[in-house]
Amino acid sequence: MTGGPAGLPRLACFDLDNTLIDRDASFVAWAEWWVARAGLGREVVEWLLANDEGGFRERPELFVGVKARFGLGGDVGAMVEAYDREHPLFTSAEPAVLNGLTSLRTAGWRVAVVTNGGTLQQAIKLEHTGIGAVVDFKCISESVGVRKPDPRIFKIAAEYTGATLEGGWMVGDHPAYDIAGGIAAGLSTIRIGNHHPTEATPDRTPTYHFSSVLQTFPVILAS
Template sequence: MTPRLVCFDLDNTLIDRDAAFLKWARWWAGVSGLDESAVDWLVAHDNGGFRPRTELFALARKRFVLAAPVEELVASYNEEHPLFTWVEPAVLDGLAELRAAGWRVAVVTNGETAQQDLKLEYTQLVDAVDHVCVSGTVGVRKPDRRIFELAAAGAGAGLDGGWMVGDHPAYDIAGGINAGLHTILIGGRTEEPAADHRFDSVLDVFPLILSR
């Protein structure tokens, strides 16, 4: 029997990306000689990580009169920000329980290879799952069904009876539906498409899937 698959988004699903960005912003403002208003500006213009980094730092360079070129600011951010991420031990425990129960687990995330790989390594999530699909690495993004097919192949699993867990309806939930997966939305977004289930915390996901 082919093992079944559970796909997890990374940012604001397995890890609290927004909280990590806030920690980084406070640190960066401090080392750059800026005050708390700079932190508020960064958070307001970050768009939850969906604003392209080159665009964000082009704006920041102009706003704060920074000498470094945009490319250098982005490269530094990509190295620095992952060091402010963390994963809750209970999340690692939940992933271990899924795998012990016979599920194959994959991280399926949109993003740049270098930054997402650093996050996965720093949080040790790379060792807690069976496979990782980063869009910047595989050349296809959620909600495209193909990224889920790649995740399933890499994890040695099938898509039938599988799950997609994430915080973004247009990428995670739509992608899961495109791949024929059951879907779980994390957080309070209300956009369509609707997921099969919604929880405030990823920790509520594990008992649901383990009961199936």
């Protein structure tokens, strides 16, 4: 049964980066391409990978740093804008992920991507990977004005999809944003991978912890 109170469908929320897609692998691919295009050495790639911080380092700060370290020219604002357009083109989604999302909707679930990040970059990722075409709502923090772990972002997703949060799920890789946020919104939670080691606390302890997002679809369908 997928129905919630008053017959509303239940909501399954998924983080994007390092949950539905391998964001870290796409950053490696982008960095290698960017450095090769500029005719720079392998040490620049290694610096970018060491200072990316899983995407959490602000992009202006990252490009200011790489410019200063290697004496590069170019305007930082233009570099960030180009990155936001170029990096998403190195992302991809496994067909099994797209099929899993589709299976939830076929079973009567509403499905939303709930992601922190800039509208341009995340929207391109969702279109390029095909994920945007198989979900009901793309909830990007910059677009809606709220970031995880604020539970309001999940309420926005529920409102836009005509779903209820009761009996719903949040799937993501980050304990402080995805898991804590989902728990605060009253959702069951599934953590993916171990990208962000953290101390286990009640507000960050997921219902399940899997290595792959593919393991989540049977669990949600059976709930």
